[in-house]
Amino acid sequence: MNEIIITTGFNWQDISILKSFVGKKLVKIRHDTFDVDNTVMCVVELVFDDSTYCIINSLDAIRYYSCPVEDIPCFHIHEGSNPYDMIKLIDDAVEAGIEKISIVTDTVNAIKKDGTDTFINTITSGVIFTFSDKHELGFERYSDFIEGINIHKGYNVLSQFEGPEYWLDGLEEDFNATVERAISVFE
Numbered sequence: 001m002n003e004i005i006i007t008t009g010f011n012w013q014d015i016s017i018l019k020s021f022v023g024k025k026l027v028k029i030r031h032d033t034f035d036v037d038n039t040v041m042c043v044v045e046l047v048f049d050d051s052t053y054c055i056i057n058s059l060d061a062i063r064y065y066s067c068p069v070e071d072i073p074c075f076h077i078h079e080g081s082n083p084y085d086m087i088k089l090i091d092d093a094v095e096a097g098i099e100k101i102s103i104v105t106d107t108v109n110a111i112k113k114d115g116t117d118t119f120i121n122t123i124t125s126g127v128i129f130t131f132s133d134k135h136e137l138g139f140e141r142y143s144d145f146i147e148g149i150n151i152h153k154g155y156n157v158l159s160q161f162e163g164p165e166y167w168l169d170g171l172e173e174d175f176n177a178t179v180e181r182a183i184s185v186f187e
Contacts, residue, residue, distance in 0.1 A: 002117045006064060007074075009124025009141075010103065014077040017053065018101050018127060019186045024048050025097050026129065029137070030082070030089035031151065042073075042147040044139055045082050045089060054078040055127065055139050057147045065110065065119055066174065073147045075124045096131035100187040103127050104140075106164040110177035119175075123167055126150075128157055158183075 010018070030045035044055045057073045064070035082089055108121040126140035138157035142148030144167070152160040164181040171177045 001115060004063060004117060004119050006062065006119060006121040008060075008062070008064075008072055008144075009075050009105065009122060010077070010127075014075070015103065015184075017077045017079070018103065021046075021048075021053075021098050021129070022101055022186055023098065026094045026131075026137075028094050029092045029151075031092065031149075032087050032089060038151050039142055039148045040151060041087055042149065043082050043084055043087055043089075044149055044151065051079075052081050054080070054082060055149065056083075057141055057149050059147060065121075065171070066112070066117070072144060073141065075127075075141055094131075094137065096133065096135070098129050099132050099134075100130045100185055101127060102130065102158075102186075103184045104158065104161065105182045105184065106167050106179055107182070108167050108171070108177055108179045110171055110175040112175055121167070125164070125167075125181075126161055 031040040059071040110119040128138040136157040138152035140150040
């Protein structure tokens with residue numbers, strides 16, 4: 001049996017950058033307009049007093065379950081302004097200090113029903129910023145095949161995220177699969 005590891009999320013450099021945001025004041029976020037509910041297309045700019053970063057959900061060509069190569073949206077952190085000229089961004093004021101950052105990770109364990117392969121897919125489902133007044137701002141990966149980012153605001157925004165079982169949709173036919181959710185918190 002072959003064991004295939006799939007990672008569709010933040011790498012260690014991205015996580016290191018996210019950790020550096022704790023204690024900083026987030027002045028505003030910039031994103032395209034909400035055409036469908038709270039979903040924006042592939043980029044959210046994070047504007048701090050002294051720097052700008054982007055959360056990007058862009059296509060990466062990776063091995064994805066039984067497909068040798070598939071273009072799958074993956075979260076990344078980009079230093080600097082919006083790299084996509086064709087996406088026009090609007091300002092959304094925040095003006096709050098980041099107290100902690102939570103990274104939401106779902107891990108799918110899928111065994112092909114014929115027993116030939118085991119897949120372990122580690123998915124960054126989202127990231128949540130908690131501010132000093134305890135309100136939150138969450139960025140959730142929209143789906144496996146669309147580069148959207150859902151933006152959630154309020155309190156307990158994790159409750160607005162899709163449940164981890166979302167990632168099992170479509171696997172039932174060829175795989176026996178389970179999923180577990182983990183949350184890494186940085187203060």
